[in-house]
Amino acid sequence: MTLIAGHPELRIDPDYDSPEYRSSAKRAPRQPLVLLADSLSDGARPVFGEDLVRPTDADLTLGPLGEAQGQRINVSGRVLDSEGRPVAGQLVELWQANAAGRYRHAVDTHPAPLDPNFTGTGRCLTGPDGAYRFVTIAPGSYPWGNHPNAWRPAHLHFSVFGRLFTERLVTQMYFPGDPLLAFDPIYNSVRSKRDRERMVSSFDWDTTEEGWALGYRFDIVVAGHLATPFEESGGVGR
């Protein structure tokens, strides 16, 4: 593998071809990627207005009839670029299972109870320092059909926007010490331990509220214009 010109840092993303993750078998591209020659000069970017979200959109514990069930957690962090600069005024979307490990979605057939006060969805815009904050419920683990006795580690789905389209990122936030991480094909689709651990939040006393909620911190770093590894054959590999 050789590197093309550009910043020496590289994509740390998983290979599309992740055989342990069964759903990738019929969906992961098989042909070599083509390097997008003009991505550096492309002016495509999103612009989200301040009125896109309401303050209450960042509190997932507020149900129509009362409070959602489960362990309250404060999840906060900053969205930064790879040089540590804050990404301000951009959209952060969150979705997750409820405390019992069930999503409010038609295709989730896990026999665990739904919570009428928990939709499991939230969003906010980052502040001038790139900061975001959600109040939610600790998600439960849940079984899935990937392999025998497969269970997903507890996680939150995050969708974040950078300044440029090349910084667009969807990821999952995990919880420290979860014994299921070692067995999860999706978490382990990122082959480097160092890079995987960027997806694990840290327990945080500063945002833990006495008598009320636990705090977790999760900073999100969106990669900008990165060099892309090429295979010796000339195709683009990941």
Next chain:
Amino acid sequence: MRAGTEQAIPAGGLIPTPSQTVGPYLRIGMEWLGAKDLVAPGSAGAVPLVGAVTDGDGQGVPDAVLELWTPGAWGRSLTGDDGSYSFTVARPEGSSPHMNMFVFARGLVRQVLTRIYFPEVAETVRVDPVLASVPASRRETLIAKWDLAGSLRFDVRLQGSDETVFFAY
């Protein structure tokens, strides 16, 4: 990238957060932001953009999100049960008008990036460095077609003999 390898991060740089799949339940998190119309339907120059996302068996992908990224407008559309999607777009400026499209889906550990060129671009391939960099045999997968209803059609084939070209960036 090969298993277990770690890329060097320059001094002062941060390790990027890796991508993970949107999973099968993306709808609850991403459908709230309806942005199918990059321009108002019926306005001057507005055209429907339609297509489908299909997997290696040719089956529609019902749990995909598509995002259009252009210098002037951004849009998002979710696929239906048959994998179909739709937007309303206008022809972008420039000599080889195109739009970037991200596709997110269960089974994709990271989104894929493709590019939709307007049909007229076929004759201008020589002046577009991206299109010219794509093997000629696969170029057609990036060029939208006019259908009989006056819509632009652009299908995204994740695998197969006519797999859509996806870009590294």
